Amino acid sequence: MPRRSHSSPLLCFHLAGQPIPPTAVLTQPADYRALQHRLRAALLKHPIRPVAYCLMPTQWHLIVGPVDPSRLRRCLAGVITTPLDATVPITVTPLPAIRDLVRTTRVVERLALTHRLVRRAQDWPWGSLAARLDGASPLPLVPAPFLESRAWSDYVNAAEAWDSVHLAERPRWFARRAQGAEHGIGV
DSSP: OOOOSSOOOOEEEEEEEOOSSOOOOOOSHHHHHHHHHHHHHHHHHTTOOEEEEEEOSSOEEEEEEEEOHHHHHHHHHHHOOSHHHHTSOEEEEEEOSHHHHHHHHHHHHTHHHHTTSOSSGGGOTTBHHHHHHHTOOSSOOOOOGGGGSHHHHHHHHOOOGGGGSOGGGHHHHHHHHHHHHHTTOOO
């Protein structure tokens, strides 16, 4: 087995690009396809394995890994190719445990559903759930049979208490829950 020449751990990461203030950057199918093309080229050039993704009008999310952080930085440089891209900050969050990977993958694959753009997550054509179920992904997704299963799509589409909270109310909802947790009560 080949040894790695440096000590950086291989981790999965959640990458998110969102302009500040949030504005629609992807407005037409051609915009989505262009971003998919750039992501694919960067992922293949550096070989990084995408687990899940969702491209939204005002943001995009990508889960990759396991990958060395230095390779991830080189890959991101390939995605940011225009001055407009440089104005879109990209957050990179490590997913150190498998539970973080599963939870974040679900959140990413249901983004269009959460934002009420579709009735089922797999109906959003610019996400990995639709790509996996259709069998024609524009990105080289990690083969993961459980992410192609009916149980997974049911889990992604299942409603939670969080889903009933309107997007604008979520910061207050979090504050109420945190305040209740301080006092040892569930809110």
